[in-house]
């Protein structure tokens with residue numbers, strides 16, 4: 001392990017971000033180790049999605065560094081960052097409705113070059129049955145499977161997932177929880193999540209944001225509990 005990486009697949013320091021004149025994130029520090037599951041919680045508008053967008057290259061930070069394996073990602077395109085194995089699953093579950101599930105999945109692999117169908121179809125056997133269906137016909141749960149499947153097809157080292165369980169049935173939430181646990185054997189995950197029982201069951205660490213600032217970092221097992229996180233929502 002080199003001194004430059006510090007064992008961190010992601011090391012965010014002094015990160016600030018804004019939409020035009022409107023400042024949204026202030027001096028954020030986040031560290032994620034290889035194969036660690038990191039939760040991010042906070043009220044609506046706290047800046048959680050903005051944090052993921054700033055890491056993934058969809059919004060250029062106004063200050064700070066976002067280092068992955070010794071490389072600063074600030075200023076790199078979202079496409080280049082995806083190509084480095086950092087995959088972002090946005091909250092909006094947007095798919096290409098007129099393309100098939102297979103075509104949607106293949107689009108996710110373009111930035112990576114190298115891809116592996118096996119984990120996708122093992123984690124989401126339902127997608128196998130749906131491969132030739134147009135993505136516009138999928139249910140909310142199936143869309144989320146497609147979004148995550150698309151991200152893991154390219155064998156990521158870090159997955160950034162924004163509110164994956166929002167609006168989904170409990171059985172699908174339970175399935176996603178198992179998938180994230182299994183995925184963490186080969187990749188690190190940062191998951192923005194309001195479902196506290198779900199995120200506390202799988203996270204090694206939880207960050208809480210409030211009004212664009214980091215207000216808590218929970219690292220001990222006994223702290224990573226819904227009742228401890230609840231005040232941050």
Ligand SMILES: Nc1ncnc2c1ncn2[C@@H]1O[C@H](COP(=O)(O)OP(=O)(O)OP(=O)(O)O)[C@@H](O)[C@H]1O
Nearest residue numbers: 019022024042043044045046047048049050051091
């Ligand atoms: N594209 C945008 N342009 C301007 N302001 C934005 C934009 N996106 C988000 N914001 C504002 O930035 C702040 C943080 O939003 P963000 O979506 O990051 O919060 P969040 O914690 O993810 O909230 P939620 O849980 O509601 O998704 C909010 O005040 C929001 O209104």
